Amino acid sequence: MASQDFDPGLRDHAERILALMKQKGFDEAQVSVGLRRLSELNAAHNEPSLLRSSEQTRVSLLGLLDGRRASTELSSLDDAAVATSVDELLAAARVAPQDEANVVSSGQRARITQGPLRVDPDSLADKMAELLAFRERETPSFMLEEAAASHDVNAFHTLTTGGSDLSGVAGSLSLSCFGTAREGDRSSSFNAAGGSTHDWSTQPAEAWFGLGDMMRDTTRQVVTQPIGAKFVGDVVFTPQAVADLLGWLLGQLGDAQLIAGSSLYRGSVGQAIASPLLSLKSRFEAPGVLPFSADACVAPPVDVLREGRLLTLLPSLYGSRKTGLAHVPSANGWEVEPGTTGRAELVAQVARGAIVGRLSMGVPAANGDFSGVIKNSFRIDDGVVGSALSEVMISGNVAQMLKDVLAVSRERRDTGDTALPWLRIGGLHFS
Known part of the structure; x- marks a missing residue:
C-alpha cells in the first residue's frame, strides 16, 4: 500500500517548525513530527473489556546553539504551543554544556512504507476470541490479567537543517498478554508474552509469540521448589x-x-x-x-x-x-x-x-x-x-x-x- 494512502501532512508541519527554529536563532535543528493511529481490543480477567481507537501526535525537537544541545517533545501541533516550546528550547540550549560532538545528521534521505495500513476491526475480535478460547480449553487455571489485540500505524517525517529528509509509515498487528496461574490459595508468579507481525492469519492466536507456551508453563509454576545444594x-x-x-x-x-x-x-x-x-x-x-x-x-x-x-x-x-x-x-x-x-x-x-x-x-x-x-x-x-x-x-x-x-x-x-x-x-x- 502506498504511503499516499496514509497522508497526515506531516512534512508540512515539520517544515514549518524547522523554519521557526532557524528564525529563532538555532545553528542546527532536527524536527520529527509523528502520528500514531491505534485500534485495540483489550481483555481483562479472562473477558473482553474494551474496544477503542485513538490517535496521538508526537513532535520531537532538537536544537543546537554554539555547540550546546537541548531537546524536547510535545503532543500538539498548535501554533502557540509550538512557539512556546521553541522559545523554551532556545533558553535551555543557551545554558546547556558546550560539546563540539553535538551535530545533526546531513544528507540522509529515504521514504519507507511497510505493513498493513488498514485492517478489518473484526479480525481483532477474532484473534482475541481465539486466545480466550485456548485459555479456557487448555490452561483454565491461568488467569489472563490483561491482554490486547491491536492494529498500530505509525507515521513520521523528520527534517534537519543539514538536509536530511526521512519519512516512514509502518503498520503492524500485535497480540500480547500477561497473567498468573492459580490453584486454590496458591498462585504462580506473573508471566507475559507478545509481539507483532504483518499477517496473523496463518496461525491461531496461541501459536504466535510463544503465547500458548507461556500460558502452559505458567500453569506448571504454581507449585515451586528450591534447587537444593549449590x-x-x-x-x-x-x-x-x-x-x-x-x-x-x-x-x-x-x-x-x-x-x-x-x-x-x-x-x-x-x-x-x-x-x-x-x-x-x-x-x-x-x-x-x-x-x-x-x-x-x-x-x-x-x-x-x-x-x-x-x-x-x-x-x-x-x-x-x-x-x-x-x-x-x-x-x-x-x-x-x-x-x-x-x-x-x-x-x-x-x-x-x-x-x-x-x-x-x-x-x-x-x-x-x-x-x-x-x-x-x-x-x-x-x-x-x-x-x-x-x-x-x-x-x-x-x-x-x-x-x-x-x-x-x-x-x-x-x-x-x-x-x-x-x-x-x-x-x-x-x-
Whole structure:
C-alpha cells in the first residue's frame, strides 16, 4: 500500500517548525513530527473489556546553539504551543554544556512504507476470541490479567537543517498478554508474552509469540521448589532470557559504554568474543520497525557477530564524534541465527541445571560479573525437566556466558522485532 494512502501532512508541519527554529536563532535543528493511529481490543480477567481507537501526535525537537544541545517533545501541533516550546528550547540550549560532538545528521534521505495500513476491526475480535478460547480449553487455571489485540500505524517525517529528509509509515498487528496461574490459595508468579507481525492469519492466536507456551508453563509454576545444594551446571535460556543477554551485549557496543571507556569490546572488532555457534545481525525492517536511527540516519543492515567474531561497534553519530570511532547507524530489531540442535535435544544434553524463562540480574559489574534470580524456570536433572523453581540464583560472568554457549536451537521465537533461539550455556553457579 502506498504511503499516499496514509497522508497526515506531516512534512508540512515539520517544515514549518524547522523554519521557526532557524528564525529563532538555532545553528542546527532536527524536527520529527509523528502520528500514531491505534485500534485495540483489550481483555481483562479472562473477558473482553474494551474496544477503542485513538490517535496521538508526537513532535520531537532538537536544537543546537554554539555547540550546546537541548531537546524536547510535545503532543500538539498548535501554533502557540509550538512557539512556546521553541522559545523554551532556545533558553535551555543557551545554558546547556558546550560539546563540539553535538551535530545533526546531513544528507540522509529515504521514504519507507511497510505493513498493513488498514485492517478489518473484526479480525481483532477474532484473534482475541481465539486466545480466550485456548485459555479456557487448555490452561483454565491461568488467569489472563490483561491482554490486547491491536492494529498500530505509525507515521513520521523528520527534517534537519543539514538536509536530511526521512519519512516512514509502518503498520503492524500485535497480540500480547500477561497473567498468573492459580490453584486454590496458591498462585504462580506473573508471566507475559507478545509481539507483532504483518499477517496473523496463518496461525491461531496461541501459536504466535510463544503465547500458548507461556500460558502452559505458567500453569506448571504454581507449585515451586528450591534447587537444593549449590552446584555448577548448565542453563537453557528461553528466547526471553536470551533477550536479556543480547541487551547486555548491545549495551557494551553502544554510546554509553564506549564514551565512558568501560566497554569490554572497544578494541575487539575482528576478534572472537563469543562461541562460534553465535551469529547476530540486525532486523531493522521487522514488523513495526523502520530502519532509521534516533539521530535521523538511515540504518542499513548490519552484522554484529559472525560465528562468534565481533564485526562492528554501534556508536551513534554523536558517539562516533565523541570517540573517533566509525559511525554505525542502528535501529530496533535483532536476530540470532538458528543453530542445528533441536530444542528438546538442548534440554536432554543437560546433566544438571535449569530452563530459565527470565533472568533478573540488575546491572552486571564492569567486567561482566553478575548474580541474579532466575524466574519462570524449571529444574533439569539427567536431561529431564522437573519441578518449577523458586528463589534460585545463578552467578557467573556475562561475557564468559557468550563464550560458553554449547548449543543453539533450530527453533526460534519470532516476536517481530526479535527472532531468537534457545541457548544452552555451561558453567553457571547455582545457589
